[in-house]
Amino acid sequence: MAGKKQFDMDTVLDAAMIQFWRSGYADTSLDDLSRATGLNRSSIYSSLGDKDALFLRCLDRYATRYGDKFDAALSCAAEDPVAAVRAFFDVTLGRIADPAVPDGCLMAQSVMASPALSPSVAEHVKELFGLQRPRLRTALKAGGMSDENAEDFAVHVAAVNQSLAVMGRAGSSPEQLRAIVGVTVDALARALRQVG
Amino acid sequence: MAGKKQFDMDTVLDAAMIQFWRSGYADTSLDDLSRATGLNRSSIYSSLGDKDALFLRCLDRYATRYGDKFDAALSCAAEDPVAAVRAFFDVTLGRIADPAVPDGCLMAQSVMASPALSPSVAEHVKELFGLQRPRLRTALKAGGMSDENAEDFAVHVAAVNQSLAVMGRAGSSPEQLRAIVGVTVDALARALRQVG
DNA sequence: CCCATCTTGGACTGATCAGTTCAAGACGTG
DNA sequence: CACGTCTTGAACTGATCAGTCCAAGATGGG
Numbered sequence: 001m002a003g004k005k006q007f008d009m010d011t012v013l014d015a016a017m018i019q020f021w022r023s024g025y026a027d028t029s030l031d032d033l034s035r036a037t038g039l040n041r042s043s044i045y046s047s048l049g050d051k052d053a054l055f056l057r058c059l060d061r062y063a064t065r066y067g068d069k070f071d072a073a074l075s076c077a078a079e080d081p082v083a084a085v086r087a088f089f090d091v092t093l094g095r096i097a098d099p100a101v102p103d104g105c106l107m108a109q110s111v112m113a114s115p116a117l118s119p120s121v122a123e124h125v126k127e128l129f130g131l132q133r134p135r136l137r138t139a140l141k142a143g144g145m146s147d148e149n150a151e152d153f154a155v156h157v158a159a160v161n162q163s164l165a166v167m168g169r170a171g172s173s174p175e176q177l178r179a180i181v182g183v184t185v186d187a188l189a190r191a192l193r194q195v196g
Numbered sequence: 197m198a199g200k201k202q203f204d205m206d207t208v209l210d211a212a213m214i215q216f217w218r219s220g221y222a223d224t225s226l227d228d229l230s231r232a233t234g235l236n237r238s239s240i241y242s243s244l245g246d247k248d249a250l251f252l253r254c255l256d257r258y259a260t261r262y263g264d265k266f267d268a269a270l271s272c273a274a275e276d277p278v279a280a281v282r283a284f285f286d287v288t289l290g291r292i293a294d295p296a297v298p299d300g301c302l303m304a305q306s307v308m309a310s311p312a313l314s315p316s317v318a319e320h321v322k323e324l325f326g327l328q329r330p331r332l333r334t335a336l337k338a339g340g341m342s343d344e345n346a347e348d349f350a351v352h353v354a355a356v357n358q359s360l361a362v363m364g365r366a367g368s369s370p371e372q373l374r375a376i377v378g379v380t381v382d383a384l385a386r387a388l389r390q391v392g
Numbered sequence: 393c394c395c396a397t398c399t400t401g402g403a404c405t406g407a408t409c410a411g412t413t414c415a416a417g418a419c420g421t422g
Numbered sequence: 423c424a425c426g427t428c429t430t431g432a433a434c435t436g437a438t439c440a441g442t443c444c445a446a447g448a449t450g451g452g
Contacts, residue, residue, distance in 0.1 A: 022311060023311060023312050024222070024308070024312060026220070026223050026312075027222050027309070027312035029408075029409065029410080030409080030410060030411080031408085031409085039430090040429090040430055040431055040432085041410090041412095041431085042411095042412085042414095042430065042431075042432090043429065043430060043431090045411070045412085046428090046430090047429090050410080050411070051410065051411090102311075104308060104311075108308065108362055109308040109309070111362055111365055111366045112220070112300060112304065112308050112309075112361075112362060112365060113220055113223070113305070113308075113309075114365060115218060115219060115223075115298075115300075115365075116219050116222075116223035126366055130366065151375065152375040152378060152379060153379060155363070155368065155372045155375050155376055156356075156375060156376045156378075156380070158363075159356060159359040159362075159376045160352075160355060160356060160359065162359055162362055162363070163355040163358055163359035163362070165308075166307055166308060166355075166358055166359070166362070167351070167354075169307055169308060169310065169311075170307045170310075170322055170325045170326065171322050171326065172351065176351045179347065179348040179351050179352060180351055180352045180355045182352075183348060183349060183352040183380070183383055184379070184380075184383075186383065187379055187380075187382065187383035187386075190383075190386065225438075225439065225440080226439080226440060227439085235400090236399090236401055237401085237402090237440090237442090238399085238400065238401075238402090238442085238444095239399070239400060239401090241441070241442080242398090242400090243399090246440080246441075247440070247441090393452100394452090395450105395451095395452090396450095396451090396452105397449085397450090397451100398447105398448090398449080398450105399446105399447090399448080399449095400445105400446085400447085400448095401444105401445095401446085401447105402443105402444095402445100402446105403442105403443085403444090403445105404441105404442080404443075404444100405440100405442075406440100406441100407438105407440090407441105408437105408438085408439070408440105409436100409437075409438070409439075410435100410436100410437090410438105411434105411436100411437105412433105412434080412435075413432105413433090413434075413435100414432095414434100415430105415431095415432095415433105416429105416430085416431085416432105417428105417429090417431105418427105418428090418430095419426105419427085419428085419429095420425105420426095420427090420428105421424100421425090421426090421427100422423100422424090422425090422426105
């Protein structure tokens with residue numbers, strides 16, 4: 001049974017991440033994690049550390065995976081900022097529509113639960129969550145927006161993007177989610193037309 | 197010590213509601229509720245039922261209290277729909293700024309945690325959460341918006357309103373929260389100007 | 393003044409939690 | 423083939439969980 005690691009780290013981290021994502025930190029027990037990953041408790045502890053350490057790794061994994069997708073979506077912001085923001089939202093809409101992955105958003109739900117997390121974990125969550133706004137601000141400024149408008153739209157788009165996960169989990173249909181982003185994309189297009 | 201109820205039901209329900217609101221269902225133990233309300237465990241059970249029943253009463257209390265405020269804010273929608281929506285957002289912004297009350301939103305965080313709640317409670321949460329959209333749709337139509345636009349803006353405004361609690365708990369400043377709603381209010385004003 | 397009634401506090405139950413420990417045993421090396 | 427090393431499974435610990443129970447005692451009606 002041993003001598004060599006019996007599992008693939010990426011597979012295990014994905015399984016743990018999805019477990020936290022579906023149920024949240026508080027409602028995910030080590031037995032749940034053991035069941036989801038197929039690893040024994042002591043294997044989890046020896047290979048991945050305690051629950052907080054594993055949770056942090058899952059948060060980072062989530063932030064990196066979707067952060068990269070958000071960056072890719074915004075990469076065309078200089079040429080077509082409206083298309084870039086649309087693609088940005090499509091990352092989230094696609095994720096919500098993906099049956100291989102839970103609905104909701106690990107970041108949003110961790111932020112909501114942050115008062116119940118250990119202080120250091122809570123701070124880390126807020127840091128990762130806060131990456132979205134500067135990402136958007138930079139893209140919007142590259143797209144020709146004024147500093148002030150880029151600031152306002154960046155925080156607005158970050159908020160709307162985050163709201164999709166909550167609305168989706170509350171039972172909103174894909175059409176309703178598209179309507180939510182539609183209002184924002186229209187407003188962005190109008191704001192950009194006024195300047196350029 | 198007994199013979200007559202030793203507590204005020206409204207005070208107790210407020211204390212329990214705030215406890216659930218601050219920490220969420222999963223991270224609120226009966227000891228927490230006992231400490232917050234000043235009531236003993238057996239008093240809670242005999243007067244308020246089990247944890248789920250108490251949670252439902254707190255959800256209803258929350259939905260009624262702020263639902264009434266939202267209705268009042270929207271009551272001027274027929275005359276000035278933009279001012280009505282602004283007042284609608286001000287209910288949430290005021291609640292977030294109120295130090296007497298936790299940040300976050302009991303409904304939003306309960307929706308996010310719904311997969312971990314008992315099915316009947318989860319359904320009740322979604323029902324209460326879903327009241328916001330028709331409230332807004334009716335107001336916007338009374339304000340002269342087309343059916344389609346009212347539908348889209350209603351779900352958008354409900355989403356943005358909900359996002360404020362998450363962004364606030366993530367550490368966004370009051371100015372940033374105002375910027376989030378500003379984009380939506382501007383878009384609404386423009387949409388209404390086009391028609392009328 | 394006394395007794396039935398009801399609230400209350402605290403102890404208790406069994407389940408579940410995160411985290412630890414350790415023997416069993418599989419592997420790679422020599 | 424033998425031995426040291428490392429993973430693994432399962433049992434264990436003390437804490438905490440939701441929920442129950444009951445005796446103590448305060449109240450109000452008679």
